[in-house]
Amino acid sequence: MPVTLRDVADHAGVSVKTVSNVVNGFRHVSPDTRARVQEALDRLGYQVNLSARSLRAGRTGIIALAVPELRQSSYFSELAGAVMQHAEERGLVVLIEQTLQSRQRELDVLSGARNRLVDGVIFSPLELGPDDLATAPAGLPIVLLGERVAAGGPLDHVSIDNVAAAREAVTHLLRIGRRRIAAIGLHPDERIGTAEQRFRGYAEALTGAGLPLRRELLGDTGPWHRENGAACMRALLARDPRPDAVFCFNDMLAVGALRELLRSGVRVPEDVALVGFDDVEEARFSTPSLTTVAPDLDGVARAAVGLLQSRISGDRPPGAPHTVTRQHRLVVRESTVGLPRP
Amino acid sequence: MPVTLRDVADHAGVSVKTVSNVVNGFRHVSPDTRARVQEALDRLGYQVNLSARSLRAGRTGIIALAVPELRQSSYFSELAGAVMQHAEERGLVVLIEQTLQSRQRELDVLSGARNRLVDGVIFSPLELGPDDLATAPAGLPIVLLGERVAAGGPLDHVSIDNVAAAREAVTHLLRIGRRRIAAIGLHPDERIGTAEQRFRGYAEALTGAGLPLRRELLGDTGPWHRENGAACMRALLARDPRPDAVFCFNDMLAVGALRELLRSGVRVPEDVALVGFDDVEEARFSTPSLTTVAPDLDGVARAAVGLLQSRISGDRPPGAPHTVTRQHRLVVRESTVGLPRP
DNA sequence: GACGTCACATACATCGTTGTAAACAACGTT
DNA sequence: AACGTTGTTTACAACGATGTATGTGACGTC
Known part of the structure; x- marks a missing residue:
């Protein structure tokens, strides 16, 4: 039912890869074919399949925000709003997890068991201590929020004083x-x-x-x-x-x-x-x-998303955690x- | 870096598919091999790659919740919390989108342009009218929330009176x-x-x-x-x-x-x-x-997630929209x- | 005219998983 | 001894996109 590159390629009389090149704005495509492909794309209403792209790229463009809960704590709602805003500016979307005061759920967030489709996690822990946080696997980029629990720990960290x-x-x-x-x-x-x-x-x-x-x-x-x-x-x-x-x-x-x-x-x-x-x-x-x-809620959100993205993109390889302290008044x-x- | 079925299979001396069968609890696996595979799984710390599974299955297990915003409207935060809770009970996770009073963003939600990795959308529109909503493509399951705008329209709908x-x-x-x-x-x-x-x-x-x-x-x-x-x-x-x-x-x-x-x-x-x-x-x-x-916020959330899932699973093919009206007091x-x- | 260079297009392999069909062994039945 | 049945395991293809290598002309240079 959904339109694939294959369909568009057949329609435009070119190869699948050429369509891919048009979709991704690759340089060396003649104006002529580009136009023809674009027309086919529009006509068929093509939309990329992000599952496939993710499989290929090894990234999903999704980050998780793990907070205790949204319903009774306005702070976390406002935080979530801020994080989503800054994530969007960087082309990321946000999947929210509630840990609901459950130690087990927090451990699951940390191990990535709860979510294996995300590129990284911004995590506001409530129950876990430094010993737990030290067990975080190196594979999943994690930025901690809201406490200085992990200063000296292995993870990036954003907080106020x-x-x-x-x-x-x-x-x-x-x-x-x-x-x-x-x-x-x-x-x-x-x-x-x-x-x-x-x-x-x-x-x-x-x-x-x-x-x-x-x-x-x-x-x-x-x-x-x-x-x-x-x-x-x-x-x-x-x-x-x-x-x-x-x-x-x-x-x-x-x-x-x-x-x-x-x-x-x-x-x-x-x-x-x-x-x-x-x-x-x-x-x-x-x-x-x-x-x-x-x-400085926006500052916290911006820093957290920024740190996380620098991990995801590989700009900063695992280790050498940063700690960012934002203003308050x-x-x-x-x-x-x-x-x-x- | 991440462990794949291939790695586990090599480790346990079986085929990839057998490992997959163990992971998915398929019946006809001898206790002997099951144990051996399980041990390899544990040892290597295998985690499924959901991008690959999604590509194969055609589903991601993610639903989107599109609301005007979270920061200034407690109602939508509480709604989000409720939706997440009911989604979790059904094995779904929730990706939240803010439409921020933007008509264009709402249209993007509707067309699926904003999110092509989700199986369906629970959508609380603010700017769009019935004419817009009628343009929703049939491909993406959508459940509308919060108004009777779409009674008689093509989409499922949950609201109060x-x-x-x-x-x-x-x-x-x-x-x-x-x-x-x-x-x-x-x-x-x-x-x-x-x-x-x-x-x-x-x-x-x-x-x-x-x-x-x-x-x-x-x-x-x-x-x-x-x-x-x-x-x-x-x-x-x-x-x-x-x-x-x-x-x-x-x-x-x-x-x-x-x-x-x-x-x-x-x-x-x-x-x-x-x-x-x-x-x-x-x-x-x-x-x-x-x-x-x-x-009845929980009732609304439960109904919305339920309707959406019945669309996603194909229990109810496109068309024949349901309208659910929950209680208020x-x-x-x-x-x-x-x-x-x- | 042989050669290299460039722009453009293509075929193929690959990401990790799972459905399908088929292979295989062990068993009892006729 | 030939047969079907059942349980277990496997090879293969496919999901849809994209990186790599390769191919094809057209062009200019010596």
């Missing part, structure tokens, strides 16, 4: 006079992931200001979803001392926390100030709007500085 | 006593898309209650993003009469409108009640939380009924 960013966020809370600053989003079992990085920034800011770390102000959560932010905030409000500020490890948690605070009649920022992380669009539109850390909004009340 | 849903939303506003009900999200040039459907439901509810359609209460917007909801709300507040309720054609618009209302010191729902559409998670966590129409929250103020 999570520790510094968290420190700045908490320092901002200190500067506006808060002293009982809680943190939401801790993963106590984790020694090295994003949660740990952001916690370290939080801790550094506090101890830098001569304040103690108080267990009562630390909020453990599971996944960084809105509902967990709300649940965690509820728990914090029941404790003594009550926090006068909360640093949430991402915006979803902050949105959940904000909801819970307002529901409980706590004023934000007067009673409790709130800072999030990621600067998802939702953060600009909540009331009060959320102070948050804005990573604290966006101060109403959840910490308030707004003139009407 | 947008007119009825919008009517229920507005009827709810009437029932709580609102009379100056504005609408945000109109696309005046559109005669048939989602915006038109939701407007029709809005109009039906009003005229059904004996109320006139007032031009001053109709808010035209571009894309259904938060910022456009805010801008449109700002314009509405400047008009006379001021609305006492607003029906937003999706939740993004509603979030933007809510932000603008609160910023202007308008109380929600006391002064202005607000209804959205889609029931994205964000709607549950805003303050006040958003009354909204909840489509109005979720009443604080933006219309208020909450006990502390």
Whole structure:
């Protein structure tokens, strides 16, 4: 049913290879034959069979983006949008994989078992540690996102400076006079992931200001979803001392926390100030709007796609991994500085 | 570099086809050879080359999901998550395309030009009308989402009853006593898309209650993003009469409108009640939380993947398109009924 | 007129996999 | 002993595209 080069060749009275040459814009084709072939191509509505081309070329032009999930984390949706945009500029298309907090699925991504049709993977791991990541086979180009887990590991890596960013966020809370600053989003079992990085920034800011770390102000959560932010905030409000500020490890948690605070009649920022992380669009539109850390999302996406492509094209042979750190900035909004009340 | 069937066959001292038979679990392979081949497979770490398999089989196991964009519309992210989940259950992976409000990109999706490596497309069109959709080539299975644009057209189609849903939303506003009900999200040039459907439901509810359609209460917007909801709300507040309720054609618009209302010191729902559409998670966590129409997202995704697969597998040859209409329900929250103020 | 050079076109092999048909052995049946 | 049956394995061709090598003229140069 589909039209092949063979069909077009028969139609135009030339060889298959000549048609291929026309399709690929090869130089030495006479204007005469080129026109005749082109006409046949148009008439028959030829479209290349990418499976065949891929088999021949050893590439598919597809890269995978493996993220925890899209449904409940706006950040990964926005990231996906950015990655797709930059991939397109380089002639790549993106296949998205959800790892869904499953360690096994993450291992599958790493081994390529989950996807053997892609030229490379941009991977935002959640469950895997450096030991796991070291087991990545050399065959499949992989760029890691979002943590410094793998600094020193065998893989390319793009991130922001999570520790510094968290420190700045908490320092901002200190500067506006808060002293009982809680943190939401801790993963106590984790020694090295994003949660740990952001916690370290939080801790550094506090101890830098001569304040103690108080267990009562630390909020453990599971996944960084809105509902967990709300649940965690509820728990914090029941404790003594009550926090006068909360640093949430991402915006979803902050949105959940904000909801819970307002529901409980706590004023934000007067009673409790709130800072999030990621600067998802939702953060600009909540009331009060959320102070948050804005990573250079487009920069991260661009760097990741660029690094991956340089591996795929063979410009950089395996080994000698690059680590790219992109900018971030604290966006101060109403959840910490308030707004003139009407 | 990668291991092929040939390598494994040499290693195990059998033919290539026998290895293939083992890999595919073909029945008539003696336990003895099976074990020997399996051992070679494991040792060499064989992985099928999907390009080759696809070329042979004529299928890739990839379906495309073409949506307007992921970054600013949570609905499409949540939809994508749902589609990916159901696709996975059927052994398919999903490649996401953003059409980015571009008519040309949508036409490319339809013609398959954008992606020739996929077995089929789940397509949520924004710009194309029935005339365009009728030009879809028969070769590529396509399932349309989200509007009734194509009822009677040549393509399968999954949606909810947008007119009825919008009517229920507005009827709810009437029932709580609102009379100056504005609408945000109109696309005046559109005669048939989602915006038109939701407007029709809005109009039906009003005229059904004996109320006139007032031009001053109709808010035209571009894309259904938060910022456009805010801008449109700002314009509405400047008009006379001021609305006492607003029906937003999706939740993004509603979030933007809510932000603008609160910023202007308008109380929600006391002064202005607000209804959205889609029931994205964000709607549950805003303050006040958003009354909204909840489509059966999982049902839509499941039906779309199911219809597409039945086309791909050839269970249903081209023609005889199905139209599936999934349920919806109005979720009443604080933006219309208020909450006990502390 | 022999030669090399260039532009253009073609035949063939190949990428890795799997369907088809056929080969082969072991077995029981007549 | 000839036969079919069943289970197991193999050789071969094909999926559609493209790199390589080769062929064919036309042209200019010595």
